[in-house]
Each structure stands twice: as C-alpha cells, then as structure tokens.
Amino acid sequence: MDMREDLYREFEAIVGPRNISRDKSVLETYRCMASQNSAHYGPYKVRTPFPMAVLLPGSSEEVQKIIRLCNREGIHFKASSTFWSAQGYVSADNAVQLDLRRMDGVEIDAENGIAIIEPYAIAGVIQAEAMKYGYTCNIQGVGGSSSTVASTAGWQGPGPSSLFTGTNYDNLLACEWVLPNGEILRTGSLGSGDGWFCGEGPGPSLRAILRGGVGTAGDMGVCTKMAVKLAPWPGPDHLASRGKAPAYKADLPDNFRCYTLCFPDWEHWAHGVQLLHENRITYTSHRQFNMFGCDIKGAMVKILSDENKQLCDLPELLEDPEVKAATQDMHCDMQIVLAGMSEADLAYKEAALDEILRISGGHRSQFMAEKEIEDWALLYFIRMGRKNLNYVLCGSYEGHFGLARTNYYLAASLVEEASALKKHWEETTPYLAKVGGNSSMGGLAGIGGGGGVSWEFFAHFDSFDDASVKGVAEYFGETNKWMGAKGLGGCMGKVNEGSRRPDGYDRSQEELNKMFQYAPQPGVFTYQWKVREAFNPNHLTGTYYKTLEPSAVRTDVEGAASIFI
Amino acid sequence: MKERTLADFRPMQERCSNCSYCKFIPLDKIRSREFAGGCPSIGYYNFNTYSARGRFQLGVALNRGEDVGEKDLEQVVFSCLSCGACDVSCKICRYNLEPLAHNIALKEALIERGMVPGRVAEERDRLMAAGARAGLCAADLGLPVQGEVLFLPGDRTQESPETADTVCRAAALLRRCGLDIAALSEGFFSGAVLYDMGFRKDFEEIAKENIARIEASGAKEVVTPCADTFYALNRLYPELGLTVPVRHITQVLADLIAQGTLRLTQEVPVRVTYHDPCSLGRKGEAYEPWEGEEKKILNQVHTWEPRRPRYIGNDGVYDAPRAVLRAIPGLELAEMERIREYGYSCGEGAGIPEIDPGLAAFAAHGRLDEAKASEAEQLVTADPSSLLQLRSARRDGDLPVTDLLTLVLAAAGEE
Ligand SMILES: Cc1cc2nc3c(=O)[nH]c(=O)nc-3n(C[C@H](O)[C@H](O)[C@H](O)COP(=O)(O)OP(=O)(O)OC[C@H]3O[C@@H](n4cnc5c(N)ncnc54)[C@H](O)[C@@H]3O)c2cc1C
Ligand code: SF4
Ligand code: SF4
Numbered sequence: 001m002d003m004r005e006d007l008y009r010e011f012e013a014i015v016g017p018r019n020i021s022r023d024k025s026v027l028e029t030y031r032c033m034a035s036q037n038s039a040h041y042g043p044y045k046v047r048t049p050f051p052m053a054v055l056l057p058g059s060s061e062e063v064q065k066i067i068r069l070c071n072r073e074g075i076h077f078k079a080s081s082t083f084w085s086a087q088g089y090v091s092a093d094n095a096v097q098l099d100l101r102r103m104d105g106v107e108i109d110a111e112n113g114i115a116i117i118e119p120y121a122i123a124g125v126i127q128a129e130a131m132k133y134g135y136t137c138n139i140q141g142v143g144g145s146s147s148t149v150a151s152t153a154g155w156q157g158p159g160p161s162s163l164f165t166g167t168n169y170d171n172l173l174a175c176e177w178v179l180p181n182g183e184i185l186r187t188g189s190l191g192s193g194d195g196w197f198c199g200e201g202p203g204p205s206l207r208a209i210l211r212g213g214v215g216t217a218g219d220m221g222v223c224t225k226m227a228v229k230l231a232p233w234p235g236p237d238h239l240a241s242r243g244k245a246p247a248y249k250a251d252l253p254d255n256f257r258c259y260t261l262c263f264p265d266w267e268h269w270a271h272g273v274q275l276l277h278e279n280r281i282t283y284t285s286h287r288q289f290n291m292f293g294c295d296i297k298g299a300m301v302k303i304l305s306d307e308n309k310q311l312c313d314l315p316e317l318l319e320d321p322e323v324k325a326a327t328q329d330m331h332c333d334m335q336i337v338l339a340g341m342s343e344a345d346l347a348y349k350e351a352a353l354d355e356i357l358r359i360s361g362g363h364r365s366q367f368m369a370e371k372e373i374e375d376w377a378l379l380y381f382i383r384m385g386r387k388n389l390n391y392v393l394c395g396s397y398e399g400h401f402g403l404a405r406t407n408y409y410l411a412a413s414l415v416e417e418a419s420a421l422k423k424h425w426e427e428t429t430p431y432l433a434k435v436g437g438n439s440s441m442g443g444l445a446g447i448g449g450g451g452g453v454s455w456e457f458f459a460h461f462d463s464f465d466d467a468s469v470k471g472v473a474e475y476f477g478e479t480n481k482w483m484g485a486k487g488l489g490g491c492m493g494k495v496n497e498g499s500r501r502p503d504g505y506d507r508s509q510e511e512l513n514k515m516f517q518y519a520p521q522p523g524v525f526t527y528q529w530k531v532r533e534a535f536n537p538n539h540l541t542g543t544y545y546k547t548l549e550p551s552a553v554r555t556d557v558e559g560a561a562s563i564f565i
Numbered sequence: 566m567k568e569r570t571l572a573d574f575r576p577m578q579e580r581c582s583n584c585s586y587c588k589f590i591p592l593d594k595i596r597s598r599e600f601a602g603g604c605p606s607i608g609y610y611n612f613n614t615y616s617a618r619g620r621f622q623l624g625v626a627l628n629r630g631e632d633v634g635e636k637d638l639e640q641v642v643f644s645c646l647s648c649g650a651c652d653v654s655c656k657i658c659r660y661n662l663e664p665l666a667h668n669i670a671l672k673e674a675l676i677e678r679g680m681v682p683g684r685v686a687e688e689r690d691r692l693m694a695a696g697a698r699a700g701l702c703a704a705d706l707g708l709p710v711q712g713e714v715l716f717l718p719g720d721r722t723q724e725s726p727e728t729a730d731t732v733c734r735a736a737a738l739l740r741r742c743g744l745d746i747a748a749l750s751e752g753f754f755s756g757a758v759l760y761d762m763g764f765r766k767d768f769e770e771i772a773k774e775n776i777a778r779i780e781a782s783g784a785k786e787v788v789t790p791c792a793d794t795f796y797a798l799n800r801l802y803p804e805l806g807l808t809v810p811v812r813h814i815t816q817v818l819a820d821l822i823a824q825g826t827l828r829l830t831q832e833v834p835v836r837v838t839y840h841d842p843c844s845l846g847r848k849g850e851a852y853e854p855w856e857g858e859e860k861k862i863l864n865q866v867h868t869w870e871p872r873r874p875r876y877i878g879n880d881g882v883y884d885a886p887r888a889v890l891r892a893i894p895g896l897e898l899a900e901m902e903r904i905r906e907y908g909y910s911c912g913e914g915a916g917i918p919e920i921d922p923g924l925a926a927f928a929a930h931g932r933l934d935e936a937k938a939s940e941a942e943q944l945v946t947a948d949p950s951s952l953l954q955l956r957s958a959r960r961d962g963d964l965p966v967t968d969l970l971t972l973v974l975a976a977a978g979e980e
Contacts, residue, residue: 019611021612021637023634023638024632024633024634024637025623025633025634025637025638026614026637028614028622028623028626028631028633029618029619030613031622033583033625036580036581036582037582037584056611082585083583083613084584099611099612099613102611104598121598122601124589124595125597125598128595128596128597128601129597129598143584143592144592145585145586145589145592146585238596241594244879245878246591246656246658246877248591248593248594248657296863307877307879310868310869310872310873311660311661311866312860312869312871314863314866315862383592383593384592385592385593385595386592386657386658387584387658388582388586388655388657388658388659389658391582391584391659392658392659392660393863393866393867394866395867396580426864430864430865432864432865433863433864433865435863460865462861462865463579463580464575464576464579464580468865
C-alpha cells in the first residue's frame with residue numbers, strides 16, 4: 001500500500017532521508033518468508049505483507065515521534081531488532097516497519113554486574129563486551145546473532161546457560177519503553193531517577209505489562225534501552241578459538257569441561273536431569289545435538305567438528321561402527337558444560353557430577369569427550385554462534401510438539417510415543433528428513449519450583465520444495481491433534497497461527513474471540529484485552545498479544561478446550 | 566566458464582534462513598561491538614536489503630518475475646563489494662548456500678536485462694577501454710621478456726609512482742635472489758574487478774587474451790604482488806584453461822627467507838598491523854574443478870554428488886605475509902580483530918571506489934579505525950590496490966598505510 005506523500009515527508013523529517021525508504025526493493029526485504037524462517041508459524045509458502053515504509057530510528061525520541069505520528073494517522077507499526085522470526089514483521093497493509101539496527105549500544109556497568117543495552121546489541125556482542133569485565137550473559141536459545149532486547153521484551157528467552165545466567169525474563173532490570181500510544185515509560189529504578197540497577201523499583205515495575213510470561217512480540221510498543229543482569233565468567237577476557245572454519249574450537253584454560261551424559265532409559269534420564277537441576281553445577285545444560293535426529297547425531301557431530309567433512313559424508317559415517325555405537329549410547333542424552341570458578345570449584349562440580357551419574361545410572365560419553373569434539377562443543381555452547389545449524393540439513397526446520405515447560409518426568413514418559421508418530425511420517429512420506437523419529441531437544445531452564453525442559457522436536461524440511469513444505473504443515477496437523485489428545489495444549493509448530501492468519505495478516509478480534517472463548521483459562525485473554533485497551537487503544541500493533549473480549553467468553557460447551565490453539 | 570543464471574540459485578535463495586550471520590564476522594570470532602560487523606554494505610546503508618540475506622530475497626522476487634523497482638534495485642545490487650565476508654560467515658553453518666556467488670549472479674542478471682547504473686557502466690567502459698594490456702610492461706619494470714618466472718605487477722600498480730617504484734624494486738630484489746624473472750612486453754590487467762562487478766563476458770574476453778599471453782610466455786610460474794591478479798590466476802582463470810601456477814610475492818619472499826636466500830638484516834623498529842586483502846585471502850583459494858549436482862539423501866537432506874569444493878576461505882594466503890613481517894628484525898606484529906578468512910574489506914572491490922565512493926570510504930574508515938585500535942603504529946598491506954584505497958581514505962589521526970614490500974626492502978638494506 002502506498003503512503004501519502006505528506007505523511008512520508010513527516011516520517012522522513014523524524015529520521016532523516018538516509019533512514020527511511022519506500023523503495024520497492026527495500027520493502028521486499030522486509031517480508032518474512034514463512035517457510036524459511038517462521039519460528040513457529042507455518043510453514044507456509046507465503047510472505048508477510050509489504051510495509052508502506054521502513055524506518056531506521058536512531059534514538060528513543062525518534063521512536064516516540066514515529067509512534068505518535070502512527071497514532072495520529074491510524075498507521076500500524078512493528079519494531080524489530082534482528083528479524084529472525086515471523087513475529088517481527090508487519091501484519092497489515094497500512095503499516096510501517098521500524099528496524100532498530102542503528103540503536104546498537106552496549107555499556108557494561110562492571111560495578112553492578114549489569115549491561116545496559118540497546119535493541120541491536122546482539123547477544124554475541126554483549127557477551128564479548130561482558131567478558132572483558134569478567135562477566136557473561138544469558139544467550140537466548142536462538143543464539144548469538146539475535147537481539148537480547150527483542151528476546152527480553154518480545155519473546156521468552158531461555159537458552160542453554162539459563163540455569164546459571166538466568167533467563168531473559170529473570171534478567172530484565174530497568175528499562176526505557178515507548179508505549180504503543182507514544183508515551184515513554186521508564187521502569188524500575190530508572191523511573192525514579194536512580195539508574196538502571198533494578199527492575200521492580202523504586203519506580204514502576206510493570207514487567208507483566210511489558211513482557212508478561214512469554215513476551216509481547218512487539219505488540220506492546222518499543223523497548224529502546226534496558227539493563228540486564230550479567231553472570232560471572234571464569235574464563236579469559238576474550239574467548240579465543242582455534243582451528244579452521246567452520247569447525248572452530250574453543251581455546252580455553254583447563255577450568256572448562258563439556259560432557260554428553262548418557263542414560264540407559266528415559267526414567268534414568270529424568271532422574272539425572274532432575275539432579276542436575278537441583279544441584280546447579282552446570283554452566284550450560286541442553287539436550288542439543290539430538291535436534292539433528294537420534295539416528296544421525298553422532299555422524300553430524302563428526303561432520304561439524306571436522307572442517308574437511310560435509311553432509312555427503314553422512315552415509316559413510318552412519319555405517320561406521322564407532323559412530324553407530326556412540327549414537328546408540330547417546331539415545332537418552334544431555335550436554336552440559338562445567339565451568340570451574342576455581343580449581344576447587346571444578347573438583348567439587350566433577351565430584352557432584354560423578355555422584356549424580358552414580359545415583360541416576362548415567363555415564364559420560366567417551367565419543368564426545370574426544371578433545372577436538374569437546375573443544376568444538378564448548379565453543380558451540382558458550383558462544384551460541386552456530387544456531388543456523390538448525391537449518392543445515394534441509395534448508396529449513398520447524399519446532400513442534402513442544403512438550404514445553406513440562407516437568408522432565410512427563411516429557412520423558414511421552415517422548416518415545418511422540419517419536420513414533422514422527423518416525424511414521426518420516427518413513428511413509430518424503431516430506432521430512434528421515435533421522436530416526438526422535439529429534440527432541442531443549443534446555444534445562446529455571447522454571448520456578450522444580451525446573452523443566454522445554455522439549456521441542458525438529459522437523460527438517462526443504463523450504464524450496466513445495467511438497468515438503470505442504471507435507472510438513474499437514475504433519476503438524478497430526479502433531480497438534482496428538483498434543484490435544486494428551487491434554488498438552490497446542491503443538492508449538494502452530495503456536496503463532498493464533499497470532500497471524502496463514503496469509504500473514506492480523507487476526508480480527510472476532511477470530512480471536514472464536515479462538516479463545518473456550519480457553520481453559522479465558523481470564524488470561526480477557527485481562528490482556530483490558531491491558532491492550534489501556535495501553536494500545538488504537539490497536540496499532542499486531543495480534544500476537546492475544547486478546548478476548550470479555551463479553552465473548554463462553555462456558556457452555558464441555559471439553560471445548562481442545563479448540564484452543 | 567560455467568554459466569550460472571539467477572534461476573540456478575533458486576534453491577539457495579529459498580533456503581536462506583534469515584539468521585543474519587552474513588551481517589557479522591563469524592559469531593565465534595566477535596571480540597567487540599565496534600568490530601563485529603562483517604558486511605560493509607549493510608554497515609553503511611543499514612537496511613536489511615544490502616546484506617546477503619536481502620540480496621537472496623531480491624533474487625527470489627526477480628526469479629518470480631515480480632516488480633522490485635528499477636533504480637533502487639540497481640543501486641542495491643551494485644553497492645556490494647563482492648568481498649565475500651558474508652560467504653564465510655554463512656558457510657560456518659550452511660553447506661548448501663553460496664552468498665558471494667549469488668551476489669555476483671544478481672549483478673549479472675541485471676546487466677543481462679540492461680539495468681546498469683550510469684556509474685557502473687562508466688567504470689566498466691573505462692576498464693574495457695584500457696583492456697587486457699593496461700599497466701606496467703617489462704620496459705617499465707626493467708625486466709626482460711623471457712624467463713622462468715613471469716612477474717605481473719598488478720591491476721592498479723601504475724596508478725601511483727611510489728607504488729610502481731616499490732614494485733620495480735621488489736622485482737629487482739627477486740632477481741638478485743636468483744629468480745629468473747621476466748615480464749610481458751605489454752601491460753597486464755587481470756579483469757578480476759569486472760568479474761566481481763558482474764561483467765562476466767567482458768571478464769572472459771580479457772581473461773582469454775591474458776591466458777594466451779601467459780601460456781605463450783613459456784614461464785613455468787607467475788608471481789604477482791597484486792591480490793586481484795592472484796585471485797584471477799588462482800581461482801578464476803584455471804576454469805578458462807590457465808595451466809601455469811601463480812604465487813603471491815609474499816609466498817615467494819617467505820620461501821626465500823625460510824631457505825636463507827633472502828636475509829633481512831636491517832632493523833625496522835616499528836609496530837605494525839596487517840590487513841588481509843579479500844582477494845588474496847578468502848577469495849584467493851585455488852580453483853578446484855567440479856561437475857555434479859545436488860542429491861537428496863534421507864528424504865530431504867541436501868548433499869552434492871560428487872563432493873563439492875566449499876571455498877570457505879581456509880586456504881587463502883594469510884601465513885606468508887605474516888611470516889615475512891615476523892622475519893623483519895625489530896618489527897612487531899599486532900593483529901586486528903577481523904583477520905584472515907574473516908578480515909574486513911578495505912572498500913576496494915567490484916569497482917566500488919568509483920561506483921559508490923561513500924561505501925568505499927565507510928569500509929576503509931572501518932578498517933583504519935580497527936588498525937588504530939590494535940595499537941600498531943602502521944597499517945601494512947600486501948596489495949597495491951588495497952594500499953591505494955586505504956591511503957586515499959586516510960583522515961587526520963589515522964595510521965600511516967605502508968606497503969609490506971617497502972618494509973622488506975628496508976630490512977634487506979635496499980633503501
Ligand atoms: C532458530 C531459532 C531458534 C529459536 N530458539 C529459541 C530459544 O531457544 N529460546 C527462545 O526464547 N526463543 C527461541 N526462538 C524464538 C526467538 O527467541 C525469537 O525469535 C528471538 O528471541 C528474537 O529474535 P529475532 O531476531 O526474531 O528478534 P526480532 O525480530 O527483533 O523480534 C522478535 C520479537 O520481538 C519484538 N521486538 C523486537 N525488538 C523489540 C523492541 N526493541 N521492543 C519491543 N519489542 C521488540 C518484535 O516485534 C518481535 O515480535 C528461536 C527462533 C529461531 C528462529
Ligand atoms: S545468507 Fe546465510 S548467513 Fe545470511 S541470512 Fe541467509 S542463511 Fe543466514
Ligand atoms: S560480498 Fe561483501 S559487501 Fe557484498 S553482501 Fe557480502 S559482505 Fe556485503
């Protein structure tokens with residue numbers, strides 16, 4: 001949709017002519033291709049709508065002026081920082097896209113152990129800057145190229161180190177936020193002029209409004225600066241790496257270990273993981289390499305840690321007896337990193353791990369302990385700079401099932417059944433990569449009161465191949481039914497379908513009403529409706545922030561919860 | 566040369582996952598906020614459009630026959646240095662994407678459609694008018710026309726009398742070290758820049774003429790101080806039939822030093838940092854012939870049949886210049902943050918200094934800032950084009966930019 005000339009000039013006056021564009025070529029590159037990088041939306045062979053213009057604001061004041069103008073003219077807007085998911089793209093025709101790339105500041109307040117960051121500070125940069133002062137940070141599971149502000153404001157934010165570093169929702173301190181109506185809100189200590197150190201006061205908290213439990217996906221305005229908590233880093237001020245591309249290896253002193261822990265079955269696995277959670281000895285804890293698939297993970301580790309290997313080496317490696325045995329050994333596995341704050345600390349952690357493994361019947365994988373593999377994996381987990389490996393097999397993947405935030409015993413009891421469903425599709429259709437069914441992965445994060453794994457299965461498919469895309473979407477229909485039948489809510493592959501229509505546009509309130517009127521706890525959505533009416537009265541963002549008109553709540557149909565996505 | 570049309574890139578375009586790695590150096594290598602960027606084009610323009618990701622997305626639209634503008638599209642497509650930083654960063658995780666080849670294919674596709682911005686056309690015309698025989702000849706270099714080693718002085722060496730003089734003296738030094746060095750009776754322009762600008766046919770015309778001259782010279786080896794000439798002869802010409810091997814002058818010097826033939830005895834007490842020219846480094850890897858196709862295994866996993874060369878930058882020339890510098894008595898080498906296969910472009914490449922001077926200066930300033938941050942006293946490079954580009958961009962307070970060859974000549978007592 002074209003923008004009125006006078007309006008374009010007004011926007012241009014705010015950001016300057018270099019920082020606004022309505023060129024067709026520019027607009028084309030601000031559309032999400034849902035089969036390629038959907039992050040739980042699709043997969044569809046559609047692109048999200050064109051924005052009318054793209055703006056690159058350079059300050060909170062500019063963001064504020066843009067949003068005020070949007071409110072005056074009824075123009076939709078969406079801000080994005082790093083754009084690695086469908087959430088960050090506009091979902092209406094009369095919308096402008098804010099790209100926050102020019103706001104990339106990072107300041108480390110070493111005395112308080114916090115970082116004050118702007119939206120385009122990617123996690124990999126924040127970590128590098130923090131390490132100079134003896135700190136590290138939580139890197140959200142999407143990895144080092146993503147914006148920590150976006151994850152903290154807009155999405156969930158757990159990553160492999162969250163048990164140690166805190167999750168982004170734990171780490172949010174004071175923050176500067178331009179609300180959807182254009183007002184600037186300074187939360188926590190910043191709100192009372194006391195600096196960045198605290199999120200809850202003195203001054204307003206409003207954390208639940210700003211991000212809530214899962215993030216507001218850009219629908220609650222634009223966070224322009226925030227402080228996040230850092231965690232101690234017992235390594236050098238720069239994490240050096242050695243070796244050749246792409247198989248770089250960590251070059252660290254001797255106080256770091258990376259292990260793959262193997263258990264004889266899921267029950268033992270759950271026990272071991274519970275003990276890991278309770279004893280807090282790990283720097284990172286993540287079931288990672290199973291994302292490639294339980295039959296091929298050993299071979300994939302061999303390929304990825306050796307610069308001379310490629311995917312064409314898979315068939316040979318899959319026949320290698322050593323790789324086969326190791327892969328089998330790792331069927332019920334978990335990768336962890338131990339970081340010793342001192343020699344004694346490492347000795348303690350090693351001893352505690354020995355004890356955990358003794359109690360739970362687990363052991364360390366010898367295969368993964370080989371020096372070159374261990375150093376490769378250490379770099380992988382500490383820097384989180386290889387997240388694009390999620391896409392390496394076929395060009396695209398989508399997370400599904402999502403036994404999310406479930407207690408590990410529950411997840412463990414269901415994993416083989418879910419795997420069997422996936423394996424059936426792998427073996428009877430050509431749509432998904434055939435990797436043994438089980439491709440469950442996920443981190444051990446600090447869910448209050450007992451911990452949990454957020455188990456996601458990967459469906460690897462070819463975004464270029466229409467049949468593969470369509471087939472996977474059908475498969476998610478099945479997984480969604482399975483989840484519903486188990487009383488687990490919706491499949492995470494479908495999670496954003498409630499937020500956008502399959503054509504990439506916003507849902508109408510009527511559609512949302514239909515979707516949530518039978519929700520098990522409709523109050524969540526009616527509360528959000530009230531919040532939206534108060535903070536975003538002109539409804540100018542999107543429908544990721546899920547709302548239900550109070551008058552639409554229905555309680556008349558029994559068991560209707562399964563309609564809810 | 567095997568032709569690859571934009572349509573051939575459709576699978577890559579539609580398998581790019583929007584991870585943004587192509588905007589940065591490999592994430593594992595990031596040391597600071599200031600020097601995390603890898604792509605100068607998005608660094609300068611800031612819109613996603615200018616990254617390799619954006620270029621893939623434009624490619625999708627073009628392949629679908631969609632209207633993605635004209636003037637703006639041309640401006641975006643040709644404002645790419647073809648430096649290959651995106652290529653290395655992408656390939657850290659992806660085995661089936663080739664952003665650099667695609668960036669160049671996009672330029673070719675626009676040229677094919679007659680969508681060539683004025684400045685691009687002017688630069689192409691200027692280069693083509695000078696032709697394959699531009700530059701310094703044997704007489705200029707004071708070299709004979711017959712010899713075992715053919716010395717090719719470089720694509721831009723003649724543009725500065727000082728650079729030309731240094732190159733002549735370096736050639737003389739090699740002769741004194743026993744190399745049977747000769748040069749062509751007329752000048753030599755490799756045409757690599759035309760390839761990087763998307764003028765493949767013009768490049769091939771120049772390359773074929775040059776290959777005939779090199780093969781006819783009877784030389785057993787080519788030596789050059791120029792990064793683009795090295796890239797052309799090591800990576801591009803072999804596909805067109807060149808059989809004579811090439812070495813960069815720093816490789817020759819490193820060997821002579823290691824053998825004890827060249828003795829560097831004079832102190833050069835200076836702390837330097839070294840800039841890896843893209844064409845000598847990641848783009849300079851040797852050509853490996855490959856004929857094959859994509860093969861899916863395990864239903865949907867992409868492989869190439871047979872195994873395909875990856876060109877991820879590991880085998881560029883990085884160690885030789887450093888070995889030469891380290892052999893200079895009194896000289897100290899301090900590294901910058903972005904080096905070797907993930908080095909940052911100096912802004913010279915794909916004709917950008919002429920086509921888009923603002924972008925060229927932005928890249929050069931990024932490099933000069935990084936050099937200063939390394940706490941070196943001088944920024945050294947081993948390529949006349951990079952040298953000229955960095956020097957032309959220097960601002961007050963930037964480090965002096967030095968030719969590696971002048972340091973070697975000084976250390977060899979040739980001043
Ligand atoms: C491969 C992959 C793996 C993933 N793994 C995980 C995981 O392990 N853990 C996890 O939590 N998530 C995960 N996700 C989802 C992911 O967290 C989010 O997509 C990510 O945190 C944000 O990165 P982005 O580049 O998409 O950010 P963006 O595109 O910048 O934005 C993400 C959302 O935040 C909003 N937003 C951006 N900037 C701001 C701002 N300044 N103020 C307010 N809102 C803003 C956007 O509108 C958008 O809705 C994954 C996604 C992918 C693609
Ligand atoms: S080109 Fe490569 S690095 Fe860039 S976004 Fe696409 S997949 Fe990622
Ligand atoms: S080749 Fe260089 S300038 Fe061009 S997109 Fe890649 S990194 Fe950017």
